[in-house]
Structure formats: structure tokens, C-alpha cells
Amino acid sequence: PHRPYEIDELISAKAIAARIEDLAREIGREFADTDKLVVVGLLRGSFVFIADLVREIDLPVEVDFLEASSYGDGMESSREVRILKDLRGQIEGRDVLVVEDIVDTGHTLKHVTEYLQTRHPARLRTIALLDKPARREVDFKADLIGFEIPDEFVVGYGIDFAQRNRNLPFIGKVRFTDEP
Numbered sequence: 001p002h003r004p005y006e007i008d009e010l011i012s013a014k015a016i017a018a019r020i021e022d023l024a025r026e027i028g029r030e031f032a033d034t035d036k037l038v039v040v041g042l043l044r045g046s047f048v049f050i051a052d053l054v055r056e057i058d059l060p061v062e063v064d065f066l067e068a069s070s071y072g073d074g075m076e077s078s079r080e081v082r083i084l085k086d087l088r089g090q091i092e093g094r095d096v097l098v099v100e101d102i103v104d105t106g107h108t109l110k111h112v113t114e115y116l117q118t119r120h121p122a123r124l125r126t127i128a129l130l131d132k133p134a135r136r137e138v139d140f141k142a143d144l145i146g147f148e149i150p151d152e153f154v155v156g157y158g159i160d161f162a163q164r165n166r167n168l169p170f171i172g173k174v175r176f177t178d179e180p
């Protein structure tokens, strides 16, 4: 049983869509010379973002997924990132863009990028829709960031709280209603 909470909108669906158009244009410029771009989504949180992002990228792309988990059902990072599902395809010598919903402590993306580097991609870049620098515990910064956000617990657009609210079309922040 969870504490009661409400969700206040932080970033609208419209604002997300507009930002994704910019990000896709930047990706188009950065990878203009490649015919081997693999876009890798980190399950589960990135599934909405990657779906919208790849549809704005005007390049031939392949899509693959990797599952890493650190949070489980809690609100705190376990700091112990586990690879639960690996890529289907090969990335050696290929250009890879890792797509993540949010960088919080930084443990997940730092671990995943180090893991993928061992396979020797030609280029490895990262994009995160949200960046919460106030919570960083390791030195990591995504190459492309949609929005920098304050230290709030956010949900929606793929991001869960105890596996709920991933289906909200906007980014909202959790406000507990059992204390003032």
C-alpha cells in the first residue's frame, strides 16, 4: 500500500513533442554520414520516448533494446545496475545512440555505456529526455538532453512510480497528499 499522492503536470505533451523535433534534428546532423545507426532504448522507461524520437529521425535506423534496472519498485536507486535483457543485434563498428528517459544518480547510463563500450561500437552517444543533475552520484552527462529538471519525483511518458503511470502522455511530478 502506497502513500496517497497526486500528479501535477511538469512538462506538457506538446512541449515534449516540440523538444523531440529539435533533438531529432541534432541527431540527424550528428549522424548524417552514417548508414549504420542503431538506436538502443533502455527498457522499460524509455519505450515512449524512443517511439516518438525515432519517428522524427530522418535517417535509416535500426532499433534495439536493452533492459537495465536499478530502482525496482522503490523511489531510491539501488546503485547496483543489472543487465536483465541484452541487445539482439551486434554493435561492433556501428554507430549507437542509447536512449534513456531520465538520468538521476547516473548509475544506470554510466554502467550501460561502459558495458556497451566493451563491444567496440564506432560511435556511442547517449540521449536522455530528462536530466536531474541535483541527484548525480557519479560523473556522467548525456550527450543530448531534452529538459533539465529540479529534484522532484517524476512520472509519465514512460516513467513509473512502482510500475504505474508510465502511460501518462505528459511528465508530471508526484505530490504526496498525506502531509502538508
Ligand code: PRP
Residues within 6 Å of the ligand: 042, 043, 044, 045, 046, 068, 069, 070, 071, 072, 077, 100, 101, 102, 103, 104, 105, 106, 107, 108, 109, 159, 160
Ligand atoms: C529508472 C529510469 C532510468 C534510471 C535512472 O529506471 O528509467 O533508467 O532509473 O536512474 P539513475 O540515473 O539513478 O540510475 P528503473 O531502474 O526504474 O527501471 P525502469 O526503466 O524499468 O522503470
Ligand code: MN
Residues within 6 Å of the ligand: 042, 043, 044, 045, 046, 068, 101
Ligand atoms: Mn529505466
Ligand code: MG
Residues within 6 Å of the ligand: 045, 071, 072, 160
Ligand atoms: Mg522504474
